[in-house]
Amino acid sequence: MRLPERSVLVLTSLAGGDRHGYALLKDIESFSGVTLSPGTLYGALAKLEADGYVERLAAEDRRNPYRLTPAGRAALADRLAESARIASLGLERIALGGT
Amino acid sequence: MQAFVVKPYRIPSGSMEPTLAINQRILVNRLDTHPGLGAVVVFHPPRGADLTGDQCGNPHQGFNAEGAPDAAPCDQSLPGASSETFVKRVVGLPGDTLRIINGHVYRNGVKEADSFITPCGGSSECTFSQSIKVPAGEYYMMGDNRGDSDDSRYWGPVPQHDIIGVAFFTYWPLGRIGTL
Numbered sequence: 001m002r003l004p005e006r007s008v009l010v011l012t013s014l015a016g017g018d019r020h021g022y023a024l025l026k027d028i029e030s031f032s033g034v035t036l037s038p039g040t041l042y043g044a045l046a047k048l049e050a051d052g053y054v055e056r057l058a059a060e061d062r063r064n065p066y067r068l069t070p071a072g073r074a075a076l077a078d079r080l081a082e083s084a085r086i087a088s089l090g091l092e093r094i095a096l097g098g099t
Numbered sequence: 100m101q102a103f104v105v106k107p108y109r110i111p112s113g114s115m116e117p118t119l120a121i122n123q124r125i126l127v128n129r130l131d132t133h134p135g136l137g138a139v140v141v142f143h144p145p146r147g148a149d150l151t152g153d154q155c156g157n158p159h160q161g162f163n164a165e166g167a168p169d170a171a172p173c174d175q176s177l178p179g180a181s182s183e184t185f186v187k188r189v190v191g192l193p194g195d196t197l198r199i200i201n202g203h204v205y206r207n208g209v210k211e212a213d214s215f216i217t218p219c220g221g222s223s224e225c226t227f228s229q230s231i232k233v234p235a236g237e238y239y240m241m242g243d244n245r246g247d248s249d250d251s252r253y254w255g256p257v258p259q260h261d262i263i264g265v266a267f268f269t270y271w272p273l274g275r276i277g278t279l
Contacts, residue, residue: 022162025152038224039114042104043247047219060143 003079004016007053009034011068011076014054020063021045048072104129106264106267108141109188114242114249115139115186118215124271125186125279129264134189134238136206139266139279142240144185145176145254162253172199174231176255184263187216187250189250191239195260198230199252202245205230220246224253238262 053072147154155161155173202219219225242248
């Protein structure tokens with residue numbers, strides 16, 4: 001199953017360090033301009049945790065930070081490589097095709 | 100066409116799965132704005148639902164609360180309503196005491212009959228250590244997909260006057276046609 005876009009945003013954020021829910025949401029907003037709702041974010045995190053791509057760490061100040069697992073890092077790398085290949089092909093076709 | 104009593108709505112997200120799927124169409128009775136427990140309703144959420152991270156009117160609750168964000172779900176919404184329309188289920192009536200454990204709602208101490216839900220995954224929005232009281236004249240709304248729903252837990256209860264109506268029928272896709 002292909003990683004949905006919101007999961008790519010979450011994994012990309014966690015690739016920069018362990019974060020709890022609100023910090024994740026703010027980080028995603030800052031690098032992508034996408035504002036996820038907490039419900040959507042937790043839905044994505046629950047799915048990623050079930051898939052073994054992220055793990056929940058012990059609570060700090062009653063917030064659980066999340067960490068990217070090696071499997072999550074690999075899945076993110078595969079997905080981003082595929083996106084990069086499509087992006088590069090698309091840009092090439094736009095350049096060749098003019099308007 | 101605001102004059103019509105019955106209005107169709109399209110489901111935009113998976114927050115009401117498995118009851119309602121994305122792009123499913125429902126009919127809403129706009130004369131019924133005093134829903135009972137368990138009704139599926141269309142409403143304008145509080146203004147806090149429009150703000151980053153969903154803002155609760157109570158600074159100690161909600162997603163970005165200081166201190167103990169998982170202590171209690173949001174029991175007080177910010178004044179004003181969003182122009183968005185949401186579809187959720189009524190899980191708490193005015194004056195009810197609610198406690199949320201593993202995504203299940205305990206209403207006045209009794210666990211809701213919730214065979215219709217997708218269980219919560221176990222993350223922070225599934226269990227809260229404190230109960231809350233729904234204010235007079237307001238309703239508590241949650242999505243059936245308890246682990247993937249943007250609902251009252253974050254932005255609080257919904258005043259009665261922001262309820263647009265009760266969903267009573269689904270007509271699309273044809274395979275799911277029937278009453279709600």
